[in-house]
Amino acid sequence: MEVPILKQGSFLIATVQAALTDADLLQFRTAIIHQVVRSRSRGVILDVTDLDVMDSFASRTIREIAQMIRLRGAETVIVGIQPEVAFAMVQLGLTMEGVATALDLEEGLAYLNQKIKTVAS
Amino acid sequence: MRLENAAIAAVGDVSVDEIRVSITSDQDIIAARHQGRALAVKLDFSPGDATLIATAISELARNIVSYARHGEIRIRPAQNGERPCIVIIAWDDGPGIQDIGQAMRDGFSTSGSLGLGLPGVRRLMDDFEIVSEQGKGTTVTVRKWKP
Numbered sequence: 001m002e003v004p005i006l007k008q009g010s011f012l013i014a015t016v017q018a019a020l021t022d023a024d025l026l027q028f029r030t031a032i033i034h035q036v037v038r039s040r041s042r043g044v045i046l047d048v049t050d051l052d053v054m055d056s057f058a059s060r061t062i063r064e065i066a067q068m069i070r071l072r073g074a075e076t077v078i079v080g081i082q083p084e085v086a087f088a089m090v091q092l093g094l095t096m097e098g099v100a101t102a103l104d105l106e107e108g109l110a111y112l113n114q115k116i117k118t119v120a121s
Numbered sequence: 122m123r124l125e126n127a128a129i130a131a132v133g134d135v136s137v138d139e140i141r142v143s144i145t146s147d148q149d150i151i152a153a154r155h156q157g158r159a160l161a162v163k164l165d166f167s168p169g170d171a172t173l174i175a176t177a178i179s180e181l182a183r184n185i186v187s188y189a190r191h192g193e194i195r196i197r198p199a200q201n202g203e204r205p206c207i208v209i210i211a212w213d214d215g216p217g218i219q220d221i222g223q224a225m226r227d228g229f230s231t232s233g234s235l236g237l238g239l240p241g242v243r244r245l246m247d248d249f250e251i252v253s254e255q256g257k258g259t260t261v262t263v264r265k266w267k268p
Contacts (some may be wrong), residue, residue: 019155022147022183052172053154055179056238084172092176092241093227 003028005035010042011112013105016051025061033068041074043112047105049080059094066099075115077101079108139197142182144213145190150182153194160196161207166267174207174265177245180238181211181261189215189258199264206247206266214258221253 001024006013012035020028036044046062048054054062066076077100081089089095102108140160142153157178161171178194185192192213199208218224227240239261243249248264 019151021151052158053175053179055176055183056241057183082172084169087169088172088176088245091173091244092180093244094241 003031005032007035007039007041010040010116011045011109012036012039012041012043013045013047015047015049018050019052020058022057022061025058029061029065029068032065033072036069036072036074042116043075043077044069045105045108045112046076046078047080047108048078048085049082049104051080051085052082054081054085054089054094056092056094059089059096063096063099075100075112077108077111079104139195142194142196144182144185144192144194147183147186150179150186153182153196154178157194157196157207157209160198161265164198164205164207164267166207166265170265170268173245174209177242177263177265178209178211180242180245181209181263184238184259184261185211185213185215189213191215192258201266204266206264209246209263211261211263212258213260217255217257217259218251218253219255221251225251 001018001020003014003016003020012032014028014032032044035041062078069076078096079102081101100111102111140156142149142156144150144153154175158171158175161174166174182194192211192215195210195212197208199206225239225243239251242263246263247266250262251259253259
């Protein structure tokens with residue numbers, strides 16, 4: 001299952017639409033980094049609203065993606081982590097340390113706009 | 122080696138309702154947690170508990186793929202008197218775990234993964250039992266009780 005990546009101005013929006021295998025996640029990691037480079041993106045929103053399980057592998061891979069994107073000078077924000085998923089992640093001992101999170105797409109966009117404004121000024 | 126010797130009499134029994142998912146690849150991990158969630162919902166677990174169960178299955182199945190390459194996830198309903206529960210058994214005939222005490226500590230891993238697997242699964246579920254023999258394999262049995 002491929003994760004579609006949409007270009008929205010200087011941002012990229014990636015929406016996870018179904019459960020991802022480890023291979024899907026790794027493929028997404030490669031795709032999003034390339035897209036950030038190609039589009040000279042300033043920010044990435046990863047929408048995980050439809051993700052029903054975030055296990056250790058998924059959360060580690062997403063953290064790595066955010067770190068790589070930061071090294072390119074862009075920001076990542078994860079949006080839409082479901083309450084049940086958040087609860088399970090905490091029980092499992094998984095944190096999204098160092099990765100911005102927001103309630104939904106709208107909040108995520110607001111966060112990125114704010115972040116970029118701060119950098120510009 | 123055995124940790125937390127809980128009385129699990131039915132480990133060897135094959136219940137009619139038992140779901141078995143053979144685990145050999147990362148795709149099977151998704152199939153297993155899918156089945157687990159479906160049974161949890163059928164047994165009327167809350168959406169929150171169903172997610173905890175699916176997440177635990179994901180971690181257990183991933184351990185099979187990472188360490189043993191081949192194994193099985195067995196999922197079935199059970200009961201203690203009136204109180205129902207869901208039982209997950211993660212079985213493999215891999216190399217076994219050398220030091221279970223160490224494997225149960227947060228942050229320990231031999232496959233380069235985060236190593237949060239087993240202690241995390243223990244926190245997600247209510248009962249946790251692990252039996253591992255070097256060269257023979259590992260069986261992890263976990264249960265979640267209906268509140």
